Amino acid sequence: MTETLVPLDEALDRYDPVMGLEVHVELNTATKMFCGCSTTFGAPPNTQVCPVCLALPGALPVVNEKAVESAIRIGLALNCEIAELSRFARKNYFYPDMPKNFQTSQYDEPIAFDGYLDIEVDGETYRIEIERAHMEEDTGKATHVGGSTGRIHGADHSLIDYNRAGIPLIEIVTRTIEVPGEKAAAVARAYVSTLRDLVGGLGVSDVRMDQGSLRADVNLSLKPKGSDVLGTRSETKNVNSFRSVERAVKFEITRHAGILDAGGSVLQETRHFHEDTGTTSSGREKSDADDYRYFPEPDLAPVAPSREWVEELRTTLPEPPAVRRARLQGEWGFSDLDMRDTVGAGALELVVATIEAGTTPQAAKKWWLGELARRANETGVDLDALPITPQVVAQIQGLIDAGRVNDKLARQVFDGVLAGEGTPDEVVAGRGLEVVSDEGALGAAVDQAIADNPDVAQKIRDGKVAAAGALIGAVMKQMRGQADAARVRELVLEKLG
């Protein structure tokens, strides 16, 4: 079926988007949710498995207490109530990557419920209401071999890695988010980004969207302006970057509007988001008849955290995000706009870490919001998915501060690091990027530039100091940029002064 897309602004003139976000956070506990297997990312396939997470006959689950602790801390950080008695439930459906053919999850008695998260977009605060945060286990990872789509349909065969099966997940579900107009997509993005920072700050997850330790599902429906009737929603699965969250919302708005304008009705289905095109395609049709036959997990006792424990965990929470942002802004001397840009770019934690590594706040901001933001945008990834760490950014800034490279050369160092050429020092050595400070070589280059540009030289002698730029440029060109521009200027003015 070819879909007619309605341009976003037109769609938003006629419809209001209604969103719901489901975010899965993979916890960084040392062991899995219901067994003692390791959770280390990247181990050879099927090496971190046991009778329990392979669902061998007779094996039984035991709840990982550390995972419960993490769940409670996430719940508290999201201003949720923590259930006095919470229960696991079985979500029954057959799928080869799910060893038991049911997922041990929570249904009507989640560990945390009724919370909220305040987020900021363009200086405005939005309160996102949290319906629930519940514990569950991850599935194995299926790789579909053959076929063109990489999906199960059309594949020749599939390989399953159960290392991921049973890794603890916290699913955080919002209530409906109704933000009219073009802000909707930015709010969705900001929610996921703020949630990432919050959970990351708790230290309970790696929160890496690119590695799947934080995954977002975007539910969206449209309602005609002025109407109270909710439309049918689509569920776009596993949207794996903040940028994609925003794009997925925008795309689904244009797609839904196209269907509704044509008098059609939106199918309730799951959709897959495609990073390359920014579009979604139909996944599995979902209907109200989709029946998981939930029932309380009889192999596990209810989780009944004592009030004392909950209060003890509350004292371990870091300061709330808004308070922290205000504090950091003060400490860094950022303007409101600086801070908004930093948060908006999803760069807050990166800037924090870069400053911790020894860089000034202004320099940290300059790199992450300038050069690196541009590169992330070019390659279509989130900032934190760039193959560069705050520590490396600080090292490169250190090279500048030591006068070993200038700003322009530093950009080449970034190129080298991003291209996998090694540490900043290795890139400088490998590419021969060090600033030339040999006075003899510099002096010769300046003399050459004066000789090559007699007219310019004369203007400077006549007192037009501003013309020096042209000569400096010529020298830099001759030195392939590897000269200290300030020193070149001094030499030019000395010789022509």
Added chain:
Amino acid sequence: MTDLTRLSAADLAARLASGDVTSVEATQAHLDRIAAVDGAVNAFLHVDAEGALAQAADVDARRAAGETLGELAGVPIAVKDVITTRGVPTTAGSKILEGWIPPYDATVTERLKAAGLPILGKTNMDEFAMGSSTEHSAYGPTHNPWDLDRIPGGSGGGSAAAVAAFEAPLAVGTDTGGSIRQPGAVTGTVGVKPTYGAISRYGLIAMASSLDQAGPVTRTVLDAALLHGVMAGHDPRDSTSISGEYPDVVAAARRADVDGLRIGVVTELGGEGFQPGVRARFEESVELLTKAGADVVEVSLPSVKQALAAYYLVMPSEASSNLARFDAMRYGLRVTPDGATPSAEAVMAATRDAGFGDEVKRRIILGTYALSSGYYDAYYGSAQKVRTLLARDFAAAFEQVDVLASPTSPTTAYKLGEKLDDPLAMYLGDVATIPANLVGIPGISIPNGLADEDGLPSGFQLLAPAHADDRLYNAAATLERLLEQHWGGPILAKAPELEATR
């Protein structure tokens, strides 16, 4: 020379301890007996002669070295094939697990090994423990040693028949709705379903998680207590395992004194639908207990009438989910349907179609339906309410009495094939045993004589409050002694001699 297979486990243990007999000799005697009679009985799905003799030799060596051993060390045992045994096939009586060799031991298996009980092999059972006759085993039925044309009960007919046929002095069973107690009743053996959570379920292939419980299958009450003591205890790998004090069941079995014990006869279990000979034997047992000083009253448990219906909703619901893992993806049978490249779903469906028997499919379908949205409240939800009501009835009853009593099974062993095509009739045979599973309390069945009309054994059931398993052993051991005096010896001594087929 004494036939070592005729000794009780306690007596054999004493002989072993005195150095009179070695475990290798005792184990070999039972292996010989299995070889001689099991062709006719079919109690075993797998005999592990090599493994059993190696364990026996190990116990003998440890004993010779002066090591302090557990009371049952060296006494061989049979294990129901629903419990995993590392390196030894475990099928749960199903084709879908044919050839599967578990890479791990159940906690029960570990405990048996640690206590030095050589494992003779794995016993036959209804597929996934679903049935009351062992006729639903994918590997052919077990035959009742009292009459080879009759059922040995189920699902644990193999364990009960092995013990009744002197192929093993001890066996492990599992009881979800009566699968230990009912086979005990119809084969003239002792069977105990302990308090839910007293014996770890880790490694017990689940039928219904909230009902399943492993327990002893023996020829005497004391033997059951000794085995109970070996298997019970908290297991951190089973979240439903009981922590805290466990009653001393062995001491209770040795005490055997009912003077002043208050026994409640359950009104709802014993009237209509119960065979006259079974009722007569029950009344006789009650009279013996009364004479021995017990204070017997009648107690009503009104919700028992709904128990069978509730059970047939809860059990299939849980089973439908527990059995979902048998999908050909990681272990067990794999059937690939015809066609170019069948999908994973098609392989799952073809495998489950070929690998599961009719009774298993019946219960999966029943459970899937009962859990479906729109039906959940009416079926699963209502059944859970019945469990609550039933628990209240039992709690009220145990305010008045220390233990409750009823016949274990309404009838003696029926003919093989007699009820195979009438599932409801077969389900009704569990009416007296099911309530204990629904509320998690312990129950015991001991043989209490032979029914006049058919000369076959009947069973006497006692129930106690949760965690009070010791009361069962005390009362049952008393009744056992009284019955032996009354009948002039153990009931099982009246069983016909099996012809050796070797």
